[in-house]
Amino acid sequence: MARFLLRVVVAAAGLWLAAQIVPGIHVSSLGSLAAAAVLLGLVNAIVKPIVVLLTLPFTIISLGLFLLVINAAMLELVAVMLRGFTVHGFVAALLGSIVISLVSWVASMVEPKPVYVRTRVERTR
Numbered sequence: 001m002a003r004f005l006l007r008v009v010v011a012a013a014g015l016w017l018a019a020q021i022v023p024g025i026h027v028s029s030l031g032s033l034a035a036a037a038v039l040l041g042l043v044n045a046i047v048k049p050i051v052v053l054l055t056l057p058f059t060i061i062s063l064g065l066f067l068l069v070i071n072a073a074m075l076e077l078v079a080v081m082l083r084g085f086t087v088h089g090f091v092a093a094l095l096g097s098i099v100i101s102l103v104s105w106v107a108s109m110v111e112p113k114p115v116y117v118r119t120r121v122e123r124t125r
Helices: 002-021 030-054 056-061 066-081 090-110 120-124
Strands: 025-027 085-087
Touching (some): 002 025, 002 090, 066 090
16 A cells, blocks of 8 residues: 555656646645556556556557657656646647656666565475
């Protein structure tokens, strides 16, 4: 649960930074920002894998660059589903998804990795 909350906070930070940097992305309130972060996490967990699987040939042909288009589409989907979070145009969504991805990447670099402790039963195998 703590990791999920940490990911929501990181997504919210990425969305906030994207709203500050990228013209065309607007967040009306802190509540909208939090809701957009949670919804983006859910969309990325449920919808994105299906879309990635369906568009796998395009992703392979483009050497993975089509994933940027998919990330932008997921950001636009969140904007369509949530009042108070708007994305004006595909270019804004593309730039915003790049900013959010960079923030998530930096956060994953400084996030402590979980330590797995082996039990006594696992050691004897």
